Amino acid sequence: MNFLTVKNGEVFYRNEIEFLNRNDFQDSVLNALTSGYRMIGLFPVDKKNPNKIVSILSDSVSSSLYIIGCEIPGNKLEFESFANQFPQTNYFECELAENFGYKPVNHPWLRPVRKQNIILGNQLYKFFNIDGDEVHQVAVGPIHAGVIEPGHFRFQCHGELVYHLEINLGYQHRGVESLMLSANPNQRIILSESIAGDTVVGHTYAHCSAIESMTDTQVNLRAQLIRSIAEELERIAMHLSGLGGIANDIGFALPAAAYGRLRTLVINSLAFLCGSRFGRGLFVYGGVRFDFNDENLKQIKGNLEIIKKDISAINDFFFSSTGALLRFENTGIVSKDFAVKIGLVGTAARSCGIELDTRIHFPYGAYRYFPVSPVTLSTGDVFARARLRALEIDESLSFISEQLENLPNGKIISDLNKLRINSGVISIVEGWRGEIVHTAFTDEEGKILQYKIKDPSFNNWYGLSLALRKTAISDFPLCNKSFDLSYAGHDL
């Protein structure tokens, strides 16, 4: 095979990528997919030149990323769809079609990704529709009954049971990827912080790592640890928020309130470190802006002590309640087989028994020296997705406690060099929701030519659709909350 093989965060030159003709490209990608690799990107190297695209595939067994290019001359931007055999590529193909006018030939089901009801430039897209006795359609959104982001959901129901759920997004599209190209470095960091406001640390970490790789900047271990601690704090905070939301969605007020109280302690800990409850302002290129000192260490450790003391009592109470378990178990199941086929990532994948965690399989930053233990469950239902988050909180708490006791000394900011010219990098971070991929290419002047972002939600929304099949529509809020996906991260 002609793939360029790199590691997470390893910089490469653009001319190292081999650009094949259409047929060879199709064969190579098919080969890689058949070997069990996962697609994590499919887009042009240069936004203005759609004729040259790259496909990025990842293999968690060898911790390697494979890049292969394709050059299609002329106006006929077509390739044979991989999605019939490998549904995981479906959405990547839809995105390529929508953004750059490609036509994936024989694609099983071309859908809009961020546009409203339009595919292939100007063709009207019609929602899937089932006819029959007692079949009815329920349309919800974009505005939902709560303080959440907008998205449109179309349920095809037979009585209470959902036959099919179609999810139409794009309402949050702000043009982040385009803005990344025109923004100055300060603005780029702020933009990364705003890709998904619940994953500030995750996305900013991925972005800073990408830039640091392309400038050959070494980040000190102390700064790397502060980043990882912030990342784990974000993970704990959002897992607590998710568990509180799940409790709320089954009308279980006491654990909902208890998880909410603990979450406040975690996000306030981030504020003790950097002034923002979400970790905004913490990241700079080359390290972090804020350091631990005796005062904030004492405050943060105090907060973590309370959480450690209380969390097990709350978890025991929540996960031993028969009423709660009846709602969770066997609800919204995604089988491992399905999950692999559609390419689920993050907590949703680990709940189906797929061992996939960037911190372990594509280690970066401090996780290279201080590994975390993998947590997986196998049932793939709401219970697994909720329980997994409770288990990950414990894992993150022990990671933080250990690292806070062993912080090495050192500078927290390193000087930044210039961006390498004609280069590229793939930077992957395990956000609390799952795999965050930032891919950047520079041009001959060292300016950013292409910046591509993949939030874990991009993979996982499809999982929610499938989880709803043969599930009661009344369980939708619960299933939705158990996946806990980002609209803004998907829409960009």
Added chain:
Amino acid sequence: MIDEIRLRILQRNSVIQDVGAALLPKLFRGLPVIGDKPCPDGCKKCAEVCPTDAIKTDPLSIDLGLCLFCPLCEEVCPEKIIHYTNNFNLAVDKREKLIVTKETEAVSPEKASEKIKKYFGKSLKLRQISAGGCSGCELELNALSNVNFDMGRFGIEFVASPRHADGVVITGPVTKNMAHAAQICYDAVPNPKIIILFGACAISGGIFQDSEETERKFLEQNKIDLFIPGCPPHPLTLINGLLNWLDKK
């Protein structure tokens, strides 16, 4: 039952009793103050570094509607003239009040009219519209209902239907794709109604002010009742802003 009681005891009393007197962490970046010292000749470092062009020099001013409360300007100022205090009282009723100058010591909204106080003073139900909000503002708005802030005790709550609402809270820069839905939602709220803009994106577009994917006509056509600056604003900024505005303090 015993387990429930045990859990309830663990909860203790977590509510912030006096929301006006709460103290935020030292590093929290709230109202900026501009010191008396003159700027060095020709120095525009703060304005140059600002990611949203919120800072004007000669004389120095910061537009809190654009400000993302990031640490850049304070960090870069050679004379330490700009300093972000942990004062979370930032809500105002008029856009121009968000310009902080040397003279600014505090910002606050004018008290609402007697009519508004009569309608909404005792009970205010709000419908939130996320129109490109990244979820940061949404999380802080959700936090308002948790045990710490417990906004419901003041008679202020979020409701599911615009039909049940007395006003809307808008987050996000208002994307093209959400502009229509936002308008429909606002139209569905019965009169009289208020509009609150929550966060820099809603107030000015924030970091997305130059995006081609936003459509802010709706905001320009309607009177805005309350501006809540921040990225995202702290929950206390909204609570105190509303309580001040409705004269409930």
